[in-house]
Amino acid sequence: MVTLHQNRNIPQPVVLITGATDGIGRALAQIYHARGARVIGIGRRPAEEVSSDQRSDYCRVDLAQPFAPALVADVLRQRGVTRLDRLIHCAGIGSYGAVEDQTPEAIDALLDVNLRVPIALTHALLPLLITAHGHVTFIGSIAAALPAPNYAVYGATKAALEGFARSCAKNCADGSGFRLCIQAPHAPACTRNPACRPTASMSVAFHHPCGRRSGSCVLSSGTLR
């Protein structure tokens, strides 16, 4: 297949996806790979468990470690990456329960992986994003906007992420830097539970960080897993 960048003699787009080993992140990695992008996927599981077409650029790292953002930036440097066209923050955890039933460790993990990591990793990769006039995508959730019983901490992380993206987008409004958006999956797609695993096309709403909905797209026309 001749891809767009080969046809036009433009640099191959580089896309970094956190949480690329499962669920939405894995589906996106497959889509970008099929479109001819260089996909650098991040996850914790061993490389042998990653699909063979994405293994070569896979980066195994626990993003909850404090050094992870700097480590990822280092890995990209070592692999000769000088620009980043798209950074997609898909890694997330969704532990739930009444606040009083959640352990301090579970709360810390939610805050870490869902909130601190996307901000710190965006920050660490800004030079590469700015070079490419790149695009940062945060995967949000309806739980950021609605009262979601048993999802108070999770919803708080997603709402805070929206706040970060909204303000950052204002800074980038002159077009000189990078661009940001929030995407919230329309319907629960519980990838752990076969009963609600996405088996048909899955659509994702695009939200401009300032609140304006800017369209939607279909992630995949086939089974996501």
Ligand SMILES: NC(=O)c1ccc[n+]([C@@H]2O[C@H](COP(=O)([O-])OP(=O)(O)OC[C@H]3O[C@@H](n4cnc5c(N)ncnc54)[C@H](OP(=O)(O)O)[C@@H]3O)[C@@H](O)[C@H]2O)c1
């Ligand atoms: N699924 C839904 O219905 C839904 C709805 C609204 C929002 N979302 C959001 O969409 C995103 C993806 O959800 P999903 O359901 O597709 O998730 P998922 O199937 O549970 O996959 C989570 C991914 O995140 C990675 N990950 C988790 N913790 C990590 C860590 N500490 N370091 C590195 N990687 C880590 C996992 O990799 P390893 O297992 O290899 O570590 C895996 O690839 C999340 O941000 C979620 O909050 C999902």
